[in-house]
Amino acid sequence: IGRPDAASWKRVELKGADLSFRGPGGAAIGLQSTCGRPVASAELMARHLVIGFRERELVAAAPVEVDGGSGWSQTFDARQTGASARVKTVTRVAGRCSFDWVLVTRGPDPAAEAAFDGWWAGFRLDPQQRAEAMGRPAT
DSSP states (O other), rough: OSOOOOOEEEEOOOOTTTTEEOOGGGGGGEEOOOOOOOOOOHHHHHHHHGTTTSSEEEEEEEEETTTTTEEEEEEEEEETTTEEEEEEEEEEEEETEEEEEEESSOOOOOHHHHHHHHHHTTTTOOHHHHHHTSSSSOO
């Protein structure tokens, strides 16, 4: 995976993320991957990302394509400890791996969402993962 627009997004460390960036207005994006354990569909795995947000309102949810495979995107508004946030996630399952991209902003932020969508859309599985995700041996 590449990186978002380098001029406005800076690499940061976020707990639990394999790769993360902070952008304009305090927006944050991150990628977390988990491999080696049984995984379910992308839609079901995406539901795990909302656990812990007691106050949330779903804005949108729909299937998406990530690197030629099926994924799931969801956007919700959340309140936690008095603060509000807009959260958008994209989940892709490939074989025994799950990949989760997360965008957190203070509210609707079309520029941050466009940067986020461009970032996760650039994701490519390595040939071994692609073969396993398609259910065939790697060549």
